[in-house]
Amino acid sequence: MTRERQNRVAGRRALRAAALMLVGLALASGCGLKGASQFAPDAEPGSVRPEPDLKDVRIVVGSKDFTEQLILGKMAVIMLRVAGADVVDQTGISGSVAVRQALERGSVDANWEYTGTAWVSYFAKPKPVPGREAQWQAVRQYDLAHHQLEWFAPAPMNNTYAFAVRSEDAKKLGVSKMSDLARLPKDDLTFCVESEFASRDDGFEPMLKAYGIPLGSKVPRGNVRTMDTGVIYDATDKGRCHFGEVFTTDGRIKALGLTVLEDDRHFLPNYNVAFNLREELARAHPRLRAVMEPLTAKLTTQAMLDLNAKVDVDGEDPGLVARDWLRSQGFVR
Structure with a gap:
């Protein structure tokens, strides 16, 4: 699609x-x-x-x-x-x-x-x-x-970028918005992203910085997996990463029972x-x-x-x- x-x-x-x-x-x-x-x-x-x-x-x-x-x-x-x-x-x-x-x-x-x-x-x-x-x-x-x-x-x-997590993991980790991630241990800060968003000047790395979890320190680079867009939803649902890059109106969010984290600092574009x-x-x-x-x-x-x-x-x-x-x-x- x-x-x-x-x-x-x-x-x-x-x-x-x-x-x-x-x-x-x-x-x-x-x-x-x-x-x-x-x-x-x-x-x-x-x-x-x-x-x-x-x-x-x-x-x-x-x-x-x-x-x-x-x-x-x-x-x-x-x-x-x-x-x-x-x-x-x-x-x-x-x-x-x-x-x-x-x-x-x-x-x-x-x-x-x-x-x-x-x-x-x-x-x-x-x-x-x-x-x-x-x-x-x-x-x-x-x-x-x-x-x-x-x-x-x-x-x-x-219909913007967002990060989603399995609903059971959201409850376990106690997260509902992006700013909640700052209090998680490094081992829990695992991400699936696609290559374009990962390399944008207004994309993944600046977003992590805006939320106080900079890449390379709070989020180890080894915690980030780059993959094709269509794979991310399934990978997130199967627990290959806690937080997967999604689109907010994608029907797979509902089908897989994922929870979308609120962009509470309004970093992502409209x-x-x-x-x-x-x-x-x-x-x-x-x-x-x-x-x-x-x-x-x-x-x-x-x-x-x-x-x-x-x-x-x-x-x-x-x-x-x-x-x-x-x-x-x-x-x-």
């Missing part, structure tokens, strides 16, 4: 190279971008009603091709169709750069994007802005000024999701905000984790998961 982590690994050089390759492939094939699946189930109006402002307005909704993005993309497709728009479903596009370039070119009108991804990867800003609201404001202002792209209000959900669209479209149809922002406000980290687990663990269809959740919240019937 492609994860949002791939967005964050790409630096400026990789972003440029991928963009050039995308353009070349598009020119060679003469084809537009294709989503992985255009199935989105029908729904009837709930709290979302048909909007005269949106009647028959053509809106191309794109998304990346990993589970969370597919679910969010299908939510947007369903909501906007119920509101009366003529929605073209382009969810499931392979690669973050492809989606971003499609939005900038106008072949996609809207998608869901993460504030941290835009700031760090797309805008190549070296330091995240602390705080959900402040990071979103910085991203919104930059994208409006440089790319004429609008960002609606961000969701509470934060990756709040928001509905991102062309400024021209947002200005021409102001009721889009009234349709989408109430949905965004309901997207918590726990809600997204549960929805991801329905697809990745239980094998349900992303479109049906999206519609059923929208029904449970009263947006549609």
Whole structure:
């Protein structure tokens, strides 16, 4: 499964190279971008009603091709169709750069994007802005000024880095937040991390320093195991390390019964999701905000984790998961 982590690994050089390759492939094939699946189930109006402002307005909704993005993309497709728009479903596009370039070119009108991804990867800003609201404001202002792209209000959900521990070990060690680690003996401070986060200037080593457990002294280097992203969850669950690097909305956290430690010193960057669209479209149809922002406000980290687990663990269809959740919240019937 492609994860949002791939967005964050790409630096400026990789972003440029991928963009050039995308353009070349598009020119060679003469084809537009294709989503992985255009199935989105029908729904009837709930709290979302048909909007005269949106009647028959053509809106191309794109998304990346990993589970969370597919679910969010299908939510947007369903909501906007119920509101009366003529929605073209382009969810499931392979690669973050492809989606971003499609939005900038106008072949996609809207998608869901993460504030941290835009700031760090797309805008190549070296330091995240602390705080959900402040990071979103910085991203919104930059994208409006440089790319004429609008960002609606961000969701509470934060698909960011975190460290998780087996729930039984959390109780045994008496830890619930990262600052608790400072009182543990060295032998208990064992970590599983992937190589990109381990080497970042704002990654693993600076994080340990911020929490008073510097690498090489409080945390012996031999206590740190570097491994592939997908292996870390299983390795943590099997006790190969006490603390594994995870993403806060990953369904495997729930499936494996892991406990995510609170980043109580707010060291890790914010990756709040928001509905991102062309400024021209947002200005021409102001009721889009009234349709989408109430949905965004309901997207918590726990809600997204549960929805991801329905697809990745239980094998349900992303479109049906999206519609059923929208029904449970009263947006549609």
